[in-house]
Amino acid sequence: MKELEEGICSLDGVEANGVRGEDYGLALIRCSGKTVGFFTKNKVQAAPVKFTSQLIKENKRLDNVLVNSGCANAFTGQKGYEDAVWMSSLLDGKTGVCSTGIIGKRVDKAWIEKNANYLKDNLLSDKKGSKNAADAIRTTDSFIKEIGVQIGDVKVAGIAKGSGMIEPDMGTMLCFLYTNADFSQNFLKRCLRKAMDKSFNMIVVDGDTSTNDSVLLTSTESLEKCDKKNFEEALDLVSEKLAKMIAKDGEGSTKLIEVTTKEGRNNREAKSASKEVLRSPLVKTMFYGESSNLGRIVSALGNSEAFIDEEKLEIMIQDTKVIEGGRIVAEDSKIKELVSDDEIHVEINLKLGVSEATVWGCDLSPRYVKINVGYS
Template sequence: MVVTESGGGLCIGGFKASGARKGKYGLALIVADKVCRTAAVFTRNKIKASPVLLDMGKLGNGFQVIAANSGNANACVKEGMVDAERMCHLAAEETGVRVENVAVASTGIIGRPMDLDLIEELIKEAAGTLSSSPDGSSKAAKAIMTTDTMVKELSVEYKGIRVGGIAKGAGMISPDMATMLCFISTNADLGRNELQSALAEAVDESFNMLVIDGDMSTNDMVLLLSNSSKKCSLADFKHALKYFTREMARMMALDGEGATKYLEVEVKGAKSREAARRGARAIASSSLVKTALYGENPNWGRITAALGSITDFLFEETDIIFESSKGRAVVLEKGEAGDLKKAREVLGGKEIKVTVDLNMGDSGATAYGCDLTPEYVEINAGYS
């Protein structure tokens, strides 16, 4: 049995959502029919935004409501925690849920005070249009977009297990998550510890292997809420959840700021999983690799240089392959250069897969990213 994609995003049954926007601010509101078992993964940045700190302290309560704003990060400001708590109270008042079961999230400019009057207005508007339809999920997804150019939402089903969600993220994306938010709903009836272990594992193989620009945000979070309505095995849930998070990571890479090409890097034949992870991330993170991708330049030396900066490998045993809709090209085979003319043709595709086989062991890992373009510089030079 395979995982099937279905419509609805967050609204998989037992969840409602909506969103509202005004100017640069947006507000997504997600409400479950009951308090949910909750799992979460937060940024590892030493500087954490106030909503992250607040949610970390309340996680054990279980969440029923998520209120997430775009346009302001609520990070590195004097009244940040006061504003985050006020946002919780506003969402609790509008939804009739206890404040201890409300999570908040923010994304946007760092270092500016929140406009709580506008946040209150948007919460009221979103609360008045909550819906269990796919439209409700889409409104929520659109409300948290900043430099995103595409809505990121998905729902999947596997053996009756449903996993749905929305996300945002297009820049400040590096291993250990990103300026990214992801809110996930599920019906899986599992204990909180099981949900947490499954989420941590899924995030480690997807969002933590995602690189747009190498910058780590203060605001990252992934929240998973389960209404526990479907008995299932942990293994089956992990299978569905990993599919979901991989696809969401892929959407973020496809929508990287200014990106013209999607990059998937698979390192295999490594001595250990960690060596493969380090190698894949190093290649996907390399500015020289990313600019070569933009220029459709099959300079495989940049790949080996990135790899050698982070892990041991034998150049004379290594194979490198490029693949896209334009075909397949072996650019390095056991240390011998391949067909670069064909490689340049392959790089003309929009979605590029680079496979590096170290031929040293049985471990592998995959990282996700995109090219680096002049438009990326333009977007971030003017982002304020």
């Protein structure tokens, strides 16, 4: 496996750039090819989600993606939908539109038109183009999220944004993936679905699903004969790396937390157990405060869909056993030491079956409240 230094622009046929202003950002990615996508299951879908999902359904491909940050263009009615159509019309070809930011406000058309005209004349095919695009789509993100890998002849690269309103039930925040692998529409969508189920659908920051969640995968169609396993491995890897970046960058977070549930009765129960632990505000604040209160983890497990046999339950933190046979077996001082790291791995063994699920998330700090009180 080779990491691609130029991000999405490592692929021939992909050009990108982005700009940031005081309140808004705008990114343009030009790449013509087969496109598949998944979108939010929130019942209140943003105008760009409605427009772009229909555009892909009808045409099976895109030529560009135009992404604005600072304004979600969600809960804006017919006028908002017309704004999404208008944004798409600013560029030649089939242009998908995505937005992220404050809900209930319409886009600043004058600002977008001015900067879209600049971007379409100043697209880049190097690492600066990829980084500028990744930077432009940020809202409360504290760092840009991009990665590209090559396995054999197959290349997969992506950029993403996400920091709050993260617990997708289908897609996630915003993520734009590109590959040179030329496969059928159905195969691309099937692989993306599988990759998402192991990555973007397995992260929890605050338990909220956004109105704008979108994941797009576009093929440049330049590599006709390639290994399917290499493509799937590369897509899975890029998706997982981006998902973990999002979890680590949770608003106000100080720790990345990985929870793996093993030996569940089935996949649904294993996934529910891991997610319920990371969804719990009490567990999150336990990690932030570096507390020894393991009862919060046990309580969260009891609220999950998983069957729990207390006498069989085993929990390890940082590879150290802290719960065994229905009782806490580690000293308070040791537990506090284990949860003081910046990256924490929790392993829950239900000892009831063979199913396993890993979820990524973060702690909950006072800064999360401060960020969101001021986000308007």
